Structures are given as C-alpha cells and as structure tokens.
Amino acid sequence: MRRIVLPVCLMLGACMPAVPTETASRAAPFSDTSLPPMKTFSVPRPTPPVQSNSDLAQDFLDLTFTLESGRRLPYFSRFEGPISVRVTGKPTASMGMDLNRLLARLRAEAGIDIHLTDSPEANVTIQAVTRADIRRNLPHAACFVVPNITRVSEYRKARRSERTDWGKIRTRERLGIFLPSDASPQEVRDCLHEELAQALGPLNDLYRLHDSVFNDDNIHAVLTGYDMMILRIYYAPEFSAGMTRGQVAARLPAVLARINPAGQNLPPRRVGSTPRSWVLAVQTALGPGANPPERRRAAEQALQIARTMGWNDHRMAFSHYAMGRLTQRVDDRAAQDHFTAADHYYAQVPGTDIHRAFVASQLAAFAVAQGRGQDALSMVTPHLNTSARHENAALLATLMMLRAEALDLLGRADEAESSRLDSLGWARYGFGADWAVHAKLREVASLNPVLGRN
Template sequence: MRILLLILAALTLAACGAPPPPDTPTRRITLPTAQPLPPMKTFAVPKVSPPGQSNTAIARDFLDLSFALESGRQLPVLTRFEGPISVRITGNAPASVGPDLARLLSRLRREAGISITQVPPDQPASITIEVMARSELQRYVPQAACFVVPRLSSWEEFKRLRRTDAVDWTTLQTRERMSIFLPGDVSPQEARDCLHEELAQALGPLNDLYRLGDSVFNDDNFHAVLTGFDMLILRAYYHPSLQSGMTREQVAARLPAILAQLNPRGQGIADTLPSRTPRAWIEAIEEALGPRTSDARRQAAAKRAVSIARQQGWTDNRMAFSLFALGRLALSGESDIALASFLQAGVLYKSRPETQLQAAHVSMQLAAFALSSGQADTAIQMVDESLGIVVQAENAALLSTLLMIKAEALEVQGRVVEAQAVRRDSLGWARYGFGSDDSVRARLSEIAALSSRVKAAG
C-alpha cells in the first residue's frame, strides 16, 4: 500500500520558498502564465542497475518481505499466482496509465520472467486495476494513496466485503484474483508510482522494510519505479523451485540455490548482518510522517527517531532517513536544524551506492538553500551532480524541480539564454511529475521565489 506520508510532499520547499516581507525590495517574478506549456516529457528506455547486496542479504530480505505484512502480522505460507497472469484496467483511467502499464508489464516479462499480459476491460482478469477519484478512494481508506486487496475484482466488491475475511491476506493459500485501486485525478507520475508498487505487491511480497536502500518495498517512498533489486526479488518469487503454500523454512532452504542461479555476482559479496529495527523507531517515523497530528508533535517524533537511531549506532539508510525527516519538518521554523539535518543525511546517503537517489533528494533541498542565499555556483553544482541518478530513477517531479533551481541559479549569474532553455526543459518534465498546468506553474513560482531577493539585490 502506498501511504500518504509527508515524504510524498518532500518537494514543497516550505520555508525556502516563502515570499519576502512586503517591505523587502524585490524584482518582479516573470512566469510564462499566458503561454502554453511545452509537451509532457516521459522516460524512454529503463536504466536498471543490478543489486549490490550479497545473496545472503537478499535471501534474508526476501524472507522478511514475503512472510509478514506491513502491520507486522506474520504470513504462514508463501502465496503467488500459479500460471499465466492477466491484467485489466477499469474505471476512468487518464491517458498516461495505459502506456505506463504496458511499459511495466514489458519489464516484468523481461526482467522478472513473469508471464503477464493485459486483457480488455470487459474480460475477466487475474488482476483488476480500477481507477477512481481520489476522494472516493480515501473515503474508505483515508491514509492510502492506492492499495491492493486479495480475492476481489471490483470496487463494489471491496465496499461490500472490506470488513470480512475475504480481504485477509493471512488466510490465502494461493493467489487467483486481486484488485488494485488507484486515483485517476492525480499527476501521471503519482498514478505510475501506484502502478509499480501495488502491482509488485499484487504479484509478490506484501511487506516493506525501512532498511532497504534500493527498493520500492520501503515506506520511505524514495523509489517509485521497480529497481533491479525488486525485479530480482520477483524473479525469485516466481522461480519454478517455489510454489504457493510453502512455509518460511521450506522457502529458506531453497533460496540459496535460486539466488546463486539468478544472481551469481551476489555470491562473492560479503554479507553484513543488519541490526533489528526497533518498533519504537518505526512508530516515531510513522508519527513524524503521519497526516493526523500537529506539526509540533511530528517534529518531536522526528527528533525521537533520530535519537533512537543514534542509540542503535546506525549509519545506514535508517539513520539518514531519520535526519531527512527531521530536516523536512524543521524547514518551517528551525532552518538551522533543517540545514544541519540535511547535511548529515546527505553524507550518509552519498556513502552508499544503493542510496544515491536519496542523496539527490537531499541535494535538492541543499541546492534550494544555496540558491536562496545567493550561492548560484553551489546550487548548479549540486543539481548537475544529481541529474543522472534522478533520470535513472524516473522521478520527473524531482528532475523538474532540480532543473527549475538550476534555471534560477543561471539567471542569478546573468546567463539568461541558458536559463530559459533549462527552464523550458523543466516544464516538460513537470507536466508528468506534477500534472495540471496550475500545479506546474505553482512549482515554478515557488522556485522563482527562492532567488527573488538575490535578484533584487543584484
């Protein structure tokens, strides 16, 4: 389930983008409000990196992902589809969903070896993807951006059976019918992100692990499209040596041979046993990122998460994420804490090859700080260092924001023609990442406000 966390709004630049007081001299911000935006850009050929973990670590992750739910409830047996899988789309799907689904199914066939095809909406299917208004979806599951349920084929069935054992994953022995519910009145990127995460869970593991740095199976929601690690997990999940109904012990006995066959490079990588993730840290993170509490309580929870992470001696993804969450929450009132938290998180993320996308998110925040303080060279350098990994991760919202920051920094340097070209490029990506023209122009205005005082002073 893709949960509505504050991290999904990590690009709001809350404090940095605040307008200056009325008595501060500024230059008028000129935005292309009257001109049509350029065509929407989309990503072409996927650029997928193989997992860098040892097979021993991947086997451990596979078991922890496959035999528990996100709530912590244990699953008694492995369940999957046995035989070819069909997928259909019903409801009012926006134009981007069809191509994005076709691209995802092609990747699943090619990279995960899964026999999966799309069928017309009026035909029965193993997996039904029903698209609806966000308000309708959240009327029944308020904290979900999208979700998957077993044994059902429609929203009407879900409304009727949602409180019964029909949707209880722990009672499954095999998978035959699944329904994915996702909103259609969102940006193309948000709809695509839901497709990737929910279809992956409809097919395979149902759990998320905060310790994973290169996976959509992580509630930090940094990764939005299936990674090389995720595809390996799914390929192993559908290996002929496994089948529905197997226990954790039975699967564990077969995993070493399966991974040696599928991922021979992982045989020679040393394993590092991760420490347990205390429930207290998870609860602190969930409170910090949850929508139903005050800003003060969220920030206190983030500080608690950082404290627990330090007590655990972590230097991994969990420590960095604690700092990133604190940085985001401190932006609106304690910019010194925000900056210090981002700097520390950036060092940790950059130290690991599997968390370079997370480092790019931090760099976006730091580039915003640099731009607003007149350090145009630093802002441009941070943006340029991040673009490659962001393109590989297919995050159009982050990509467009970085390019908008670069355009503003170029203007500060007086490189107006270059700035116009970069800004136009950013708008094509923004149409995919943010959706409506109003949302795109609002983001453009926020980024322009970062450099308004610098431009006025110049």
C-alpha cells in the same frame, strides 16, 4: 502498502511514510497551452543489484512472510500459471503507456508470464477511479490492492472479512488494484509499479532496504533492479503457492545461487532489523494526525534511537532528513545542518544516489535563497542524470528549476531560461495539471532574493 498522501518533491513540504496496514496501498501527492508538451521516459535504466545471497535470503523471507503491520503470514502465496491483467474505469492515456512499459519489464527482468486482456475473468483488475472514491474507502491512501474483489465499491463491505484477508490466501487467483484517474501521470505510474509489484509478490515494506520500492521512505518511484530480482525469485519454479516459511527457506539457497550467482561470493552487509520504536517515531513525525511540535519531538526521538543503535547507514540519513524537513520552517540553519548530515550518511551507502538527489534539492533551495548561485548550481547539476535514470520527473523538474534560478543569480539569463523551459515538460508529467506546474515554478522562483520575489 503506503497509505499516506506523499508530495513527491515539494521543497517546503514534508515527506510522509506510511502507517502500517494489512491493505496494500501506496501513499498520495497532482490546459494552459503555453506549456510545452509533456515529456515521458523511454528506455528503462535499472541498476543491476549487487547483493550477497546471505542478505538476499533474509530480505526475501522477511518481505514474504510478514505484513507491514508485523503480522506473520503462514503461507507463501502467489499466482500459479500465466497472469492476465485488465484495466477498467476511466484510465488516462499515460496510464496505458506506463502499464505497457511495466508489463514488458516484468516479463523481461522478472521472468513473469503476464499479459493484458479484456476478459472479466482476469487475474488482476486495475480500476481507475477518482481520488475521492479511494479516500472514501481508505482515507489516507493514494491507491491500494486487495484480494478477491475487482471493484472499489465492493471494498467497504469486504474489508474486514476473510475474503480480503491476505493471511488466508495460499494461491492468488483474483485481486483488484485501485488507482486514481485524476492524479498526475507520475503519481499514477508510481502507484502502478508498487501496487502491481505487491499484487504479484511481497506485501511487506522494510526500512532497511535502501534500493527498493518495498521501503516506506518513498524514495524510489519505479521498480528497481533489486525489486525485479525479488520478483524473479518469487516466481522461481522451485517454489509453489502454499509452502511454509521453513519449506521456502530450505529451497532458497539453491534458487539464489541460480538467479544471483555473483551473490554467492559477496560478503553480507548484515543490516540489522529496524526497531519498532524508530518506525513509530518516524510515522508520527511524517505521517498524519500530529501537530508540528509533536512531529518535531517524534523526529528528535527517531534521531536519538538511530544514534543509540549506532547506525551509519541510510536510516541514520533518513532520520536527519526528517529533522531537516520538520525544522526548516522554524530554524533554517539547523535544517541545513540536518540535510548536510543526511547527505554525509547517504554517501556511506552505495546505491543511494537518488536519496542524495532529494537532499541536494533541499540544500540547493537554501543556497538559492541565500544568493549563492554557484553553490546551488554545483549541488544540482550532478543529480539531473540521476533523477532521469530513476524516472522521477517531479524531482528532475524541480532540480532544473533550481538550476535556472542559480544561473539567474550568476547573470546567465539565457541559460536560465533554457533550463526553466526544459523543466516544464517533465513538470507536466511529474506534477500533472498546468496550475500545479505554474505553482511549482512560482515556489522555486520565490526563493531568488535578487529578483525580489522572496
């Protein structure tokens, strides 16, 4: 449901969350033969969720019966029976590989009977089209999913009709997912994960969820263990398409006791709902349309709301992170303070190691620019494995490039060159085109003051 162009890890750019919409979409970021082959992830390493069933029940109901726009859904909708998926258009080789890995995870972790087919009668059609084709229909989208159509050319005429209205659907039968064929492998993979998850299950995003792709902060690149549990609940045999919220709520405790028995005895965290005013401030700060001063004022408003709410969780951290991103061009000292505060608050919430890795990339960039090689090395190194475990190649490559610059500052040139070379295979997956890989290398290298490239 994300509709904003999101650079995965541009250190000097801005992270942009989505604008609420009733069309489920994900927001958008991407050969020279001198580069090494592209690296890819192999065995998934999702972290099993640790969640009380009391919290999980509220999350499930809020995800299932509300659209991100705030509109309530009257019915529980899902596919009934085996689900078939076909691919049309001009898919890349990496798309096929990543789709097969995702379907295997959905079968193994979520217990969903889902398989590939060549039949035009498939339940889910994934069409690979150009980014220009997508943006002609949804200008700020990287990818999106719509019920009851299978070609992007059908969308413009059908977008405001009952045919594509999620609120009118009880049983999902056919829908289309539209992905970019000319984006980086990671962007395509991320779109596959989010759009197929929403095609199968919840259509809402909640900022209070820190361990989920169903969150507009765009921190998670692939479906988490929590997300797979939500989908497993979604396809529990106790539920059926067309049930009301009350009917689902009545059966939910027994379902959760069976699927997540450990959650029966865990105390609830009871993370409160997120005020609409904070969401709107974040969207203004990090979304499209506003000028830099307006963005900074909106970020300040979001931070003030977070303080007024008394938050000590990932939402307070994200408020500081947004302030850091928006002030680093005008006040690098203030930006560092905000990133340090973001890391402090993320550290209070278990399971936010990938969030801290993003913050570390920002703080390490400042350390390199200030010639503090050992500090930068200490910031980056703990997060390399985290980035790999969360399958974020763009972040992993960036951290490895920062590590190389830190090692250069320490006079360890051979180690620096090895780290830089190792980063390139991941950068090819994360950033795509060779020019984008070289641009990222230049961007990180330009931070190093000792080499005279700042």
